[in-house]
Each structure stands twice: as C-alpha cells, then as structure tokens.
Amino acid sequence: MLSGCVSTGTTQSAVSAGEAEKITEEITELARQWGRVPITKDMDHLKRILADDFSLVTPDGNVIDKEDWIALIEKGIKEKTNTFTSIEHPVFNVRVYGKNFAVANGVAHTVGKDKDGKSFSRKGRGTAVWVRKNGTWQVVAGHSSRLE
Numbered sequence: 382m383l384s385g386c387v388s389t390g391t392t393q394s395a396v397s398a399g400e401a402e403k404i405t406e407e408i409t410e411l412a413r414q415w416g417r418v419p420i421t422k423d424m425d426h427l428k429r430i431l432a433d434d435f436s437l438v439t440p441d442g443n444v445i446d447k448e449d450w451i452a453l454i455e456k457g458i459k460e461k462t463n464t465f466t467s468i469e470h471p472v473f474n475v476r477v478y479g480k481n482f483a484v485a486n487g488v489a490h491t492v493g494k495d496k497d498g499k500s501f502s503r504k505g506r507g508t509a510v511w512v513r514k515n516g517t518w519q520v521v522a523g524h525s526s527r528l529e
Contacts, residue, residue: 427451429519432521437450438524463501473487484510486506503527
C-alpha cells in the first residue's frame with residue numbers, strides 16, 4: 382500500500398498542478414505494482430518499467446543493470462529465497478520536474494519468511510528516477526538502502 386503520497390507540484394517546470402497530480406498518480410501506481418512483484422511475481426511489469434539503460438545502486442554499494450536486477454528477482458522467486466506476506470510503502474513521495482521527468486522516493490516495509498522459515502520484518506529506503514519515453518514511464522536509475 383502506498384500512502385503518504387505527496388507531489389511537490391511544479392518543481393522547476395512549466396507543468397500545471399493538475400498535470401503534476403496526474404503524473405504523481407501514474408508513477409505511484411506503477412511503483413506500487415513494482416514493489417509488489419515479489420508477491421505477484423509479475424515479472425512482465427518489471428521488464429516494462431525498467432528502461433534498457435536502468436542501473437540500481439544496491440544497499441551494499443554495488444551497481445547492477447536491468448538484466449542483473451531482473452535475474453536477481455527471478456532467482457529469488459524460483460528458489461523461494463523469501464516468501465513475502467506483506468509489502469507496504471508507508472512513505473512515498475513524487476517530485477515532478479516536467480512532463481517527462483520525475484523523481485520518487487520512499488520507505489518500504491516487507492514482512493515474510495526466509496528460506497528456512499524464519500520470520501522477518503525489514504525496512505528500506507529507495508529512490509527512483511522516472512523518465513517518460515515514447516509515452517511510457519520507465520525507471521532509468523535507482524538507489525536502495527536498508528533502514529533496519
């Protein structure tokens with residue numbers, strides 16, 4: 382669940398407040414679906430929203446590309462590394478900088494069991510840079526860090 386959704390409006394752009402709100406809603410929904418991929422296993426959604434030149438800075442400081450990120454998620458699903466029962470985003474903010482550019486960040490809280498059946502509850506913070514390419518919003522860069 383994404384709550385606390387905030388748009389700071391027309392930050393450094395000529396986008397109207399109404400258009401900024403519409404973009405915020407679009408990105409919020411796309412991000413909600415992205416965050417739930419470990420539960421829904423909707424890899425097609427992930428493949429659609431990650432740009433071909435996507436890169437992610439992981440919590441341990443490594444930089445991975447789209448192919449590596451998708452492989453990592455698919456491996457976790459296949460090997461049942463973790464079984465997620467809940468994925469929530471209690472804080473999620475979108476800053477719209479133009480019709481084709483926005484930055485989102487927030488906090489994710491995941492709950493589930495690891496491959497040994499041990500329960501976990503984890504929190505992390507992430508940032509995603511969104512660019513609209515040919516009418517479709519995609520993430521070109523991201524950063525993730527652990528909070529607990």
